[in-house]
Amino acid sequence: MKRKVLALLLAGAMACSVFAGCGGEKDSGNDSQKVQSDDAQKDETKDEEGQEPSGEETGDIVELNFYYSNSPVADQDRIMDKANEIIEKEIGVHLNLIPVDGAQYAEKMNLMINTGDDWDLCFTAHWMDFYNHTAKGAYADLTDLLPTLAPETYSRIPEGLWEGVKVDGKIVAVVNYQQWGAAQRKGFRVRSDIAEEVGFDWKQLEDKPTLEALEILGDFIGKALEAHPDMIGWETAQGGNLFKSDCLYWDMDAVGDTEVPGWIRLDDPKTVINQFETDEFMEFCKIMRDWYEKGYVRKDGATVTDTTPDRTAAKFVAELCYGWPDSIDFPGNADVAKMSMCTPENAPAVAVSTTRTIIPAGAGANAAVAVNANSKNIEKAVELIELLNTNDELYMLITQGEEGVDHVYDEEGNYSLVDGMYNFNYNEWQIGQSYSPTFTRALYNRNEAGEMAKESQGIVFEADKTADVSPLSGFVFNSEPVKTQIANCSAVIDEMLPSLCSGSIDPEENIPQFLERLESAGVNDIIAEKQAQIEAWMN
């Protein structure tokens, strides 16, 4: 009897869950949509109290949900009300710009895409599952829509960049072309005041290979720390290191995601190599080990996840610098004249470029906006992209707030953001192009410094047209055949790479072990697969 009841219960439970299982996602889709539009309706009625006559909320206005990564934005409703006034007038769209906290964004989008959730546009990037999601067919094909519905957006962006967001010849995302251009040239930044104090000639770093540059920096850091024992020589952290994502420092480029084994040398783009087998990796780890033992880096570098406190406290003597033109080519470039997250007052710095100038393979997908392939309003979404990219007033309103309220200019023409007011947390690059041929889509100081900033950006735009383009541009690695191996290799890499690159363990002893474990995790399959795909793509 008891058993029967149990069996019945079980069977019932299973049956109901089967239905829930397959019908669920459509239902939930509708549900969330309903909730969304309910919300939106509430919003709208709220909006329209002081504006247009209400009663039109179900009219022709189309709701679009745009997800992007941002910390909570203060006063968002005020700005979005104003922005939607413009958008509704121009293209009849009501935009819900939905910020998701940076730490959760990738996961959240992953989940929304996997569950077929309701979204129309989203920010995407190659460092945020872009290839993964395109492989799943999550993003709409925009190849034909862009030239007709977003002609201005389409034509402003250098040809080469579109290659980066193409998959199988189809454009699946819109490049957010930025005020700082796409060409990369990386280098190092050192504290100028300390360099002067200990007599370090930072200009000697120019164009040096990374290993040599690090050796030179090591001497400088040693002297600097003698004079300032409470400082830290170099940043080490669990999440980032020169062998995780900075291929350019090694004159290499990644095939597919940067963290997966299998890079190429820019001079020999046809051969896929395991970047951890290179001499450079061994030498780099030895240098970091040396620095660790000398106390140049934090002892717990392998486990530090957040270096913001160290950065804002101006603790670092030297660091990587992604910005350019550097202090040699363009001495006035204010962007590189301070250490990361510091001010020119507490941490003045000089930058020097060491790598070549290149548009990396991923540059197109470095920051892009994609449209949901299942969205009911793909065309409206593309129109919205065009509007965000061409209506400077709208873009500036959303990204910088209102002049005189959220940002102000002082009598010298320097702008500053007003504390506690609307603040986009510098995430304007996620929702559209901040590039403008006439420099009207970002805040510039209205004085000489502002003009200089424009001039330095002009240099980059010029370079974008002439720089080397990565030999891998337009190639998309399909990781499906080796995803098992990738998952296993990632586990090994997560385990050992932070320790190796922060100097916490001895490279001579541990790198061979690391390589051995990678091998048993299937790294050779990944390399072979990448090699095969590249060869097929080149021919």
Place this chain on the structure above:
Amino acid sequence: MKKRNKAMRRKVPLKRQLPFYIMMAPGLLLIALLFYCPLPGILIAFKDFNPNDGILGSPWMDPWFKNFEFFFKSDTARIVTFNTIFYNILEMLLVTLGAVTLAILLNEVKGKVSSTIYKGAILLPTFLSWIVIQYILFALLSVDRGIINNSFGMDIAWYSDAGYWRFIMPLAYMWKNIGYYSVLYMAAIAGINTDYYEAAQLDGATKWQQIKKITLPLIKPTIIVLSLLWVGKLFNGGLGDWNAFFSLPNNSGALYRTTDVIDTYVYRSLRTLGDYGMSTAAGLYQSLMGLVLVFGANTVIKKVDPDSALF
């Protein structure tokens, strides 16, 4: 004895049992919803799942075990399985031993105020989340600023040497859970009829003898039931206590050898991949291991004390 019990049970009419069934209903419903409804999802482990086609619509994997390959091809499969079982058993033994001892000792504390203070102090860590404990531990063990290294003048890289964590993990686990379990055991001890002790005292039994001959035998069923409930807890996916293994090592890769359990390993390697098939496969394997463990424990107990076995 057992037979008679069963016979007696049958005689109680359903009508009189009804209130009890009703009391049980919410719990049963919860179990049905949370544990039985998702069961068909196991199919995903054998499918090339994509959400647009749904569970039933997605194509089968070819070969059917392809989703399992990820886990079994890795060199870590054995390590994490061992770790899971090792910690599960070790912590069960340690916590039970510690909690019973504590409960007996606390029971002997007669002062009302002091007893309350002790109980409160022991119970407190139970209410801390593992994340908080992670930071307490970090404050203790940090290499350059840690309390332990600084007060003893040591320079041990706690977070880079996996060996220490075979001890640190169980210790931390005990510290958090011992209070909770000792409260349960104290309740069991409080239920013992004081006549036994009075009689024993009249016969001149020492405290130790009273504990050994009266307290322990009488709370044995409680110990067995609690231990049985414990078994498989670490295999209980997101509902188990895997959080400890995820947060305490502070994400230090060097410690994974001794701190990774199946859950944490799967979570870390598949979270970013977003592959439902492989995650489900690993989860299924984990559940099977849990099942084996529960059956194993039950068999052992059946041999030792048939009355206390679960089934």
